[in-house]
Amino acid sequence: MELTQEIARQFNRLYGNVFPEPKAILGLAPRVPGLDGRKMSKSYGNSVELSDTPEILWQKIQKMFTDPAKLRANDPGHPEGCVVFALHKIYNPEAPAREIECREGRIGCVACKKHLLSLMEPLKAIQEKRAHLAQKPGLVEAVLEEGTRRARVVAQQTLAEVQSALGLRKK
Numbered sequence: 001m002e003l004t005q006e007i008a009r010q011f012n013r014l015y016g017n018v019f020p021e022p023k024a025i026l027g028l029a030p031r032v033p034g035l036d037g038r039k040m041s042k043s044y045g046n047s048v049e050l051s052d053t054p055e056i057l058w059q060k061i062q063k064m065f066t067d068p069a070k071l072r073a074n075d076p077g078h079p080e081g082c083v084v085f086a087l088h089k090i091y092n093p094e095a096p097a098r099e100i101e102c103r104e105g106r107i108g109c110v111a112c113k114k115h116l117l118s119l120m121e122p123l124k125a126i127q128e129k130r131a132h133l134a135q136k137p138g139l140v141e142a143v144l145e146e147g148t149r150r151a152r153v154v155a156q157q158t159l160a161e162v163q164s165a166l167g168l169r170k171k
Contacts, residue, residue, distance in 0.1 A: 015165035018158075033086045037065045050126045054117070061117055066109040073108025084112050091119040 034046030079085035163169035
């Protein structure tokens with residue numbers, strides 16, 4: 001992001017205002033932890049896939065890293081290092097209350113994981129949409145082709161502006 005911003009600034013300074021300076025757009029959860037606490041990545045094998053069935057999702061949630069000091073359900077917890085709680089902050093609008101429950105030892109890790117699974121219900125709608133699209137061969141490709149066509153028009157206009165700014169094309 002920073003490199004792209006710098007290139008846009010330098011180009012615009014030298015040749016006129018051609019490129020808008022890109023801005024970061026961060027959601028409420030700019031970094032989603034993986035099942036093991038590291039950055040979530042398919043290459044690490046620690047990711048939750050949008051195509052995961054509820055059964056596979058539950059298997060993954062069961063393996064998630066939690067507070068190693070919380071040996072019993074009623075032991076006080078430390079949610080700041082818990083992957084399950086990090087996902088609660090994304091999916092659970094009442095995450096602050098869950099944090100207090102954990103710290104006070106009013107909920108165990110297994111119950112917290114089961115609640116997380118129920119909160120991840122929005123993934124079901126994505127899975128259903130995916131299955132629906134899979135039944136329509138060619139639809140996704142057609143949408144991608146149309147997007148490519150529209151992007152090509154914009155890219156050609158931008159390239160013409162760049163060439164003009166560089167003096168390679170008459171205005």
